Amino acid sequence: MDYENRPGRPVDFEFRGQTGExxxxxxxxxxxxxxxxxxxxxxxxxxxxxxFYQNTYVAGRNFDYHATGLQILIGRIIVFVGIVVLSLVSAIPVVGLLILIGLLLLVPWLLVRALRFNAAMSSWANVRFGFDGKPMGAFLTFLLYPFLTLFTLYAAFPFADRARRRYVMNNHRLGAAPFGFDAPIGGFYMAFLAAMGWVVLLAILTLAPMVGTLLSNMGDPAAFERDPQMAIRLMVGIYAFIFLGLLPAGVIYNAFIRNTVFNGTTLDGRHRFHSDVRPMALIWIAVTNALAVVLTLGLMLPWAQIRLARYYAAHSRLIPGGSLDEFVGTLPARTSALGDAYADIEGIDIGLPV
Amino acid sequence: MAATYGQTVHRVRGRAFPAGQSRSHPAELRLDGSAAAVVLDDGSTLAGCDRTALKVEPRLGATPRRLVLPDGTLFETEDHDAVDAAFGRSGWSVVHAAERFHPRLVLVVAAVVAAAWALWRFGLDLIAAAAVAMTPAPAVDAIDIGTLQTIDLSIAEPSTLDAEARASSEAIFARLLGSLDPEVRAAHDFRLEFRDLPGLGPNAVALPGGTVILTDELVTLFPDPDVQAGVLAHEIGHIVEQHGLHQLYRSLGIAVLVALLAGDTVPLIEDIVLEGNVLLSLTFSRRSEAEADTFGVDLAQRAGYDPAGLIRFFDYIEDTFGDAPSWLSSHPASGERSEAIRRQIGQ
Structure with a gap:
């Protein structure tokens, strides 16, 4: 085999999808x-x-996704009925509060189910991934810690985020081979500060011109009604801040975190990963992608998706610490589509950062 | 390369992964009569099964074709023609043919554009109307109760109106309800609530179950029964024509559609789509306001009030507050609304 026993020589991720196709x-x-x-x-x-899975190759072998359409459909129907019933019932004041508390307890369980389903339905070469996390860990890292950082004015957010990534990565495995992740907190603070810096910079550029107008009209609520143009300028400024400030800050944060997570992850204690995505390159891709998609009323979306997948693959590497031929699967665990459909509809992004 | 021997024997070149293993071996899939076997290059058989027990995955773009044996052995090949020859076509072959980047794809694109437009223009309203019809009355009443509580907790103060002013508004409300079709009246739980809503100015709000909230400022600024009747009849129009519920389902439907159809998009896009949708849904909102105006003028007239009362209200609003550009607004411009009412009552 081409990729056998060449410890230390990095193996690139490859994405072979084609835009037209x-x-x-x-x-x-x-x-x-x-x-x-x-x-x-x-x-x-x-x-x-x-x-997207089958077109992503590592060491000449691709990933695959194994869930069936029927599984996803059943999960979606269950979730849809559940949401409708809940939203109707929760309009009743006291019941609503009780349901909210119940959901809070249910969410960690659903998260674990979603992670387990996604892992069990994914494979590389002929080996399935797996997830062994417990709901308690999900409760701590997805709900409690992020909530507690509120009391530090989010200054401790990087610690909470690291705990969450640790929980997710350390509970994943490829067949019987466990993933492991740890990294110094510095990388997380760097991502956090870079994103914050971007927000502050863009806030100054987009919102500052309006602050003067706002201040001079303080205590005069009718000012807006006398000059509708002012309201429009205010709205344009706010939208500019959201689209150029807040959303790209998320892109910056994710880029730094992706590198940190990849570079701190091991597989089976021997194989390592490397990611070197550049935040500015990703912002450029995100902004030009968004423009292309909007200007073509969505027709360029496939091009944008392929372009992003290619960029990610081109900046991801596996550094083998031994043969890649020795991964062995375990018996597939029983999973249901319920957790997956929940994650899908709620748009929670908890996939592996691949 | 594949070679076909007669009708029943097929050989397909590819690579095999033993069950649950990451190691791949160059191999050949041999189909002989009803038997299937994965044979390695050294002549040994890795796995075998009945031909019908083979799981042949549908073709997807140019990705290698995957065939899975019952024991978990995976056979992968790029030789799609050989697999198709051995196993024939399935429903997925038709899907794959439609998916191929071929001039025919233009038809698919045209059909998607037409279908998406029809869905947005008519489908959403139909779905929302069906959902409105299926919503049980107690659930709608629950929305009223919940919303009123939320308003009371957040922005509303108790009303400071005296009993006389309240009684006069109540009487107008009752007289309007009396002019409604009895069947329509029975279908909703009509109630009038008074609140001091400092941020909202002279205003009235309709909740889907039948609750109408009147602000103190409106009652004190417009003691004129004709004006109050015009405003209240407009709000009754929202309730009877179920605009609130309809809009709720509409925006819910769009959010679900975007999530289901677009799936995993790329960063920024989903936010742009949802923001754009807010602007588009304002069109629907302005349409609802115009409909409620027409309904309200008609109802006020039937109840014996001067329908021009609503015009006086809009004129006041326009003089005091002016108008934002209409594409940014949930309501049509007040001037336009007065004009429309004048046309309706032929004045």
Missing amino acids: WFGIWMTNLLLSIVTIGIYSAWAKVRTKKY
């Missing part, structure tokens, strides 16, 4: 989803995941 799959997904009033979207999701 993906465009056709995406369009057909959309068409079939619309004409089946959304039912096909479950199969579309599977085809989408399979396309």
Whole structure:
């Protein structure tokens, strides 16, 4: 085998998807989803995941996604019915509060189910991933710690985030081989400060021109009504701040964190990973992608997705600490689609940062 | 390369991964009659099964075709033609044909654009209307109770109106309800609530279950029964035509559609789509306001009030507050609304 026993020589991630090909799959997904009033979207999701997983190669072997459309559909129906029932019932004042408390207890369990489902349904070469985390860990790292950082005015947020990444990574495995993650807190604070710095910089550039106008009209609520143009300028400034300040700050943060997580992760205690995505390159990609997609009313979305996947793959490496042929799977654990559908609808991004 | 021997024997070149292993071996899939076997290059058989027990994964772009044996052995090949020849076409072959980057794809694109437009223009309203019809009345009443409590906790102060002013507004409200079709009246739990809402100015709010909230400022600024009747009849119009619930389901529907259809998008895009949707939903909101105006003028007239009362209200609003550009607003410009009412009552 090409990749056997060459410890230390980095192996690049490769993404082999093609824009034209993906465009056709995406369009057909959309068409079939619309004409089946959304039912096909479950199969579309599977085809989408399979396309991106199967086109991602490490050491000549690709990933795969194994959930079936039916599993996803059933999960979505359960979640949809659950949300409808909950939102109707929770309009009753006291019951609403009780349900909120119940949900708070249920969320860690659902998170664990979602992580387990996604891991068990993913594979590399012929070996399935697995997730062994417990709901208590999810409760601490996804809910309690982030909540507690509130009392430090988010100054301790990097610690909470590191705890969450540790929980997620340390409980993942490839077959029987465990992932391990740890990193000094410095990397997390650097990401945090870089994102904050960007927000402050853009706040000064986009919002400062308005502060003067606002201050001079303090205590005069009718000022806006006399000059509607002022309200528009204010709105444009706020939107500029959201789209140029807040959202790119998220991109910056994720870029730094991705590098930190990759560089601090081991597999089976021997293999290491490396990521060197550059925040400014990612912002450039995100902004030009967004422009291209909006200006073409969505038609360029497949191009944007492929471009991003290529960039990520090109900046990810595996540094083998031994043969990559020796991973062995364990018996597949029983999982259900419920957790996955919940994560899907709520848009919680808890996947591996690949 | 694949070679076909007669009708029943097929050989497909590829690579095999033993069950649950990351090591791959160059191998050949041999199909002979009803038997299937994965044979390694040294001639040994890695795994075998009945041909019908093979799980042949659908074709997806140019990715290698995957065939899984019951014991978990994975056979992978780029030789799609050989697999198709051995196993024939399935429903997924049709999907794959539609997906291919081929001039025919233009048809798919055109169909998607047409379907997406129809969905946005008509489908959403149909879905929302169906959902409104299916919502049980107690659930709608619960929304009123919950919303009123939220308003009381956050922005509302108790009303400081005297009993006389309240009684006069109550009487107008009752007279308007009396002019409603009895069947329509019975379908909602109409109630009038008074609140001091400092931020809202002279205003009235309709909740989907039938609760109408009148601000103190409106009652004190406009003691004129014709004005109050016009405003209250407008709010009753929102309730009877179920605009609130409809809009709730509409925005919910769009959020679900974006999540389901677009799936995992790229950073920034989802935020742009949702913000754009807010602007687009304002169109729907302005349409609802115009509908409620028409309904309200008609109802006030039937109840014996001067429908021009609502015009006086809008004129006051326009003089006092001016108008923001209409594309940014949830309500049509007050001037336009007065004009429309004048046309309606032929004045």
